[in-house]
Amino acid sequence: MVVVWKDLLVERRSKETLNALFFFGLLLLFVFQFALGPDRERLAGTLPGLLWLGFILSGLLGLGRTFVAERENDCWEGLLLAPGDKSAIYVGKLAGNLLLMLVIEAILLALFGFFFNLDLAGVLPGLAVVIALGTVALAAVGTLFAAMTAQVRARELLFPVLLLPVEAPVLLATVKATEAVLLGETLGSVAHWLKLLAAADVVYVAVGVLTFDFVLEA
Amino acid sequence: MKRLLGFLTVLGLAAGLGMGFGVAPREATQGNVQRIMYLHVPSVWVAYLAFVVVLVASIVYLARRSEAADRLAHASAEVGVLFTGLTIATGSIWGKPTWGTWWTWDARLTSVSILFVMYLGYLLLRGMIDDRERGARFAAVLGIVAAFNIPLVHFSVLWWRTLHQPPTLMAPGPAPVPGIIKAALYVNFVAFTLLYSYFLTRRVRVLRLEAEAEA
Numbered sequence: 260m261v262v263v264w265k266d267l268l269v270e271r272r273s274k275e276t277l278n279a280l281f282f283f284g285l286l287l288l289f290v291f292q293f294a295l296g297p298d299r300e301r302l303a304g305t306l307p308g309l310l311w312l313g314f315i316l317s318g319l320l321g322l323g324r325t326f327v328a329e330r331e332n333d334c335w336e337g338l339l340l341a342p343g344d345k346s347a348i349y350v351g352k353l354a355g356n357l358l359l360m361l362v363i364e365a366i367l368l369a370l371f372g373f374f375f376n377l378d379l380a381g382v383l384p385g386l387a388v389v390i391a392l393g394t395v396a397l398a399a400v401g402t403l404f405a406a407m408t409a410q411v412r413a414r415e416l417l418f419p420v421l422l423l424p425v426e427a428p429v430l431l432a433t434v435k436a437t438e439a440v441l442l443g444e445t446l447g448s449v450a451h452w453l454k455l456l457a458a459a460d461v462v463y464v465a466v467g468v469l470t471f472d473f474v475l476e477a
Numbered sequence: 478m479k480r481l482l483g484f485l486t487v488l489g490l491a492a493g494l495g496m497g498f499g500v501a502p503r504e505a506t507q508g509n510v511q512r513i514m515y516l517h518v519p520s521v522w523v524a525y526l527a528f529v530v531v532l533v534a535s536i537v538y539l540a541r542r543s544e545a546a547d548r549l550a551h552a553s554a555e556v557g558v559l560f561t562g563l564t565i566a567t568g569s570i571w572g573k574p575t576w577g578t579w580w581t582w583d584a585r586l587t588s589v590s591i592l593f594v595m596y597l598g599y600l601l602l603r604g605m606i607d608d609r610e611r612g613a614r615f616a617a618v619l620g621i622v623a624a625f626n627i628p629l630v631h632f633s634v635l636w637w638r639t640l641h642q643p644p645t646l647m648a649p650g651p652a653p654v655p656g657i658i659k660a661a662l663y664v665n666f667v668a669f670t671l672l673y674s675y676f677l678t679r680r681v682r683v684l685r686l687e688a689e690a691e692a
Contacts, residue, residue: 400622407615411605421602421619424595425626428633435637455633462625470618473539 280317284367287313288374307437313367321359322401323418325352326409349471356398385440392456393433399463400425406474432456486675489668496661510574517567519669520560527557532624535617547613550620552680554599561593584638591630595623
């Protein structure tokens with residue numbers, strides 16, 4: 260998995276995306292608070308939605324940059340000419356994105372806990388399951404679409420416009436499941452949502468692996 | 478052949494209108510508003526049919542690289558978006574007197590509107606790629622992703638809306654529909670399917686001529 264290694268190395272050396280996304284997450288929290296007012300009670304009800312809004316918005320920025328290095332440094336041909344199965348590139352990019360997003364989400368979650376005075380310790384295992392399942396779905400489609408839009412004009416515009424509708428079911432499922440988990444319910448009570456997310460993960464990753472070949476052609 | 482299809486479509490639509498307004502009785506509780514169902518339900522059927530055609534044509538395109546399959550997918554997506562829009566519009570018109578609001582996040586309304594934006598994105602992607610061959614490839618991939626997403630959208634939206642409040646207006650299970658209404662509905666199903674195939678063949682033809690003119 261040379262691709263993962265390369266991308267992670269670049270990211271570790273430059274920390275460019277990570278730093279910017281961290282700052283972006285912090286700003287999002289500020290904006291949410293300013294937009295909704297400081298009333299804790301009211302914010303508490305919208306918290307699962309805000310949390311996922313934060314994940315999705317930072318995901319859009321992070322995922323959209325998946326192939327920036329290749330494009331800007333004219334290495335696109337390098338990817339195309341890489342020997343072996345193209346789907347390996349997809350899996351590598353997906354793994355890199357997944358790791359990046361999980362780190363960002365962990366930071367965002369901690370910030371949410373800090374700003375909204377949440378006690379996350381008790382619900383963390385359940386929350387981690389929901390976030391992991393949702394993030395795979397987000398990153399799987401995001402990586403595929405990022406490759407598609409990388410070579411298109413107005414890509415910054417097209418990427419979210421394509422990704423958001425497709426992710427609608429994932430957003431519904433994760434927000435509902437997060438809400439239940441934050442209220443202290445067991446994972447069993449949201450099993451149907453988790454199954455839906457797992458199904459989405461399987462479908463998206465499978466479609467991504469199978470169609471990535473066609474995206475990277477020529 | 479094309480003329481025959483057009484002729485049949487007009488005939489079918491006329492028959493559908495006749496059945497919907499003339500033969501079918503006035504619904505007791507909803508009144509005449511219910512008659513919009515004869516447009517609404519066939520529209521959504523055509524929309525789903527169109528998106529399934531997009532899926533099949535996309536897979537065929539990626540496997541065979543036939544430009545005809547690409548044009549079929551493109552045309553079908555356009556017609557599908559049109560009929561999804563029709564479904565939402567007629568549903569809104571029906572919803573205002575029946576539910577008292579133009580829009581509500583009802584389960585079916587929500588899933589149809591998600592489909593609408595998803596395939597609008599598909600058309601947007603097509604419009605933004607200048608290279609014909611690359612556009613066809615990317616659109617095919619998106620057509621496959623979107624089609625596989627339909628069941629996920631369906632179930633997520635169903636659970637999203639029904640877990641908190643049980644549906645009061647649209648109770649699950651087949652509603653008892655009298656035979657004559659059913660018959661009127663079936664006639665409209667046939668008419669709309671004809672209309673879909675007519676639009677599709679015309680649009681495919683225009684796309685082919687465009688490609689020839691460019692070549």
